[in-house]
Amino acid sequence: MSEGLKELEGILNVTLPENLIEEVIKVEEGHFDVHSSATNAYNLMKTLREDAGIYHLTTISGIEKEGEFQVCYHIQHRIEEEFREVPINFIVTKIDKKNPKTPSMVDFFVAADYYEREVYDFFGIYFENHPFLQRLILPEKWPDDVRPLRKEYTWEQLKEITMKIAKED
């Protein structure tokens, strides 16, 4: 068991299932990175939400790596008596690039609803079991296959598409 995992378990006061975790990195005092693969992420988040009582989701970022997509859930463990917060970056790894799919966390966080739609909008990552996975920010006329924050699209290409949409009106 790694040092980081032991310390995180001490703070959260729960035992985390070790087989679901890829690794836990301690970034600094009271700040952790938790890595978990797309298949195990849902069950691990369930433990964090229901046993450890983490209720605050700050945001979700999509990340494009060389051979995979990642989705990072920035969650905070709040200790109200001590006015203290423990930020945790919950990183879902190993999302296939050709068929990007990851479980949705709407069951645990209401806020995950629109943040996941934002990631779907910009990266085209499909969140399984999301009740309303539709466009949130991009305009209605935006082409469905263009996912602007992916590396394959440059700034100039996106500008061209935007100008084309603007001229159509």
Added chain:
Amino acid sequence: MTETYRSRFRTLVDGSDAPPEADHHIFIGPQHPWAEEPAHFIIHLKGERVVEADIRIGFNLRGIEKAMEARTWRQNTMLVPRACGICSAVHQNVYVRVVDRLAGIEDQISERARLIRMFSLEAERVHSHILWYGILAHDAGFDTMLHISWRDREMIMDIVEDFSGNRVNPALMLPGGVKRDITPEKIKRARPLLKELTKKVEYHKKVFTEEASIRNRLEDVGILTKEDAKKTTPNGPTGRGSGLPFDMRKSFPYELYDKIDWNLVCYNEGDILATTLVRIDETLESLQMCNQILDRLDSTQGELLVRVKPRIPEGSYMARGEAPRGEDIHYGIANGTDKPERYKIRAPSLGNIDATLKRMDGEYIADMPVILRSYDPCFSCTNRVMIINEKTGEKMILHQDEFAKRAIKAKRYNRPFF
């Protein structure tokens, strides 16, 4: 859980998902005299009461995250404050802390540089909060208060302008420290203004708590209980008005916030008056923090800027800061080159919308402007600049490219800008 507390942001374009008991539907925005920011609110009514409110966003996507991937870390220092028109310093502060950490120079930054950064942040909180409760009074139909508070706000604007050369975008910070020093003469000029402003803000608080015409508009309106707040995850003053005592400066201290003396402001009532008082009390706290920082600046010496190499080593870091509106979070990933691999910004307003829409359920339509204003919607800026020659009074409006060309020429040949 998602049945009772379903997130908003879900209106269909054809309106087929309106609640069946609603008999009227009111649309606010994207362009509306009430709103400075382009957002589209849909309010479903039964008689005079709100059944449900919804929102559509995305009318002003500027693509800052994508633009940052095409620029160097150094260039991004000046792009990042443009994410927000009013809370520009906090975006820059969170950004430079990400870069400091990734470059591994976090421990080398001097106390003086950190104090100057903190002064910039606190001064920004003061002017942002005063601006906000002025507009709130305007929305509640109490225009006198708008004029009084905005008149007094000029004092802190003068201080910010004196210290940084700019009114709302101080841009004092750089990775590794700060750009400018705050000299003893400037501190001397600022002290009486801060003292005067503290008195004025105390008077503003008296108006909001004692004047019946404004108090009745805010009290017991749009109540957000602590239970609802936990589910809809608001941050900043919206959460602190509902009894969630979390302020990033206390709960995860950065810069030197754990070294100076200040109190966390938190109210449990959850109505609009509570959010207002959180902000006014915070303004007073920030003003006394400004005074403390100036005291410490007198006795602290140190290097202002540490050199940062243009290439940032591989790694990722998430930094958070307490913006006037709430929790500002930046997540940066470096890949060893001089440009970021990915940079994510989440400004506080997005996290507060859900809680604000929850506040509206069952309220009167007449209270909508006040409730909508309660989370302090934030608006975007323009891309041109007006330059006024101080001596001659000559004015010119320049676009970005032209401005950059002139600035480079002036710097290279060492001649005046005009």
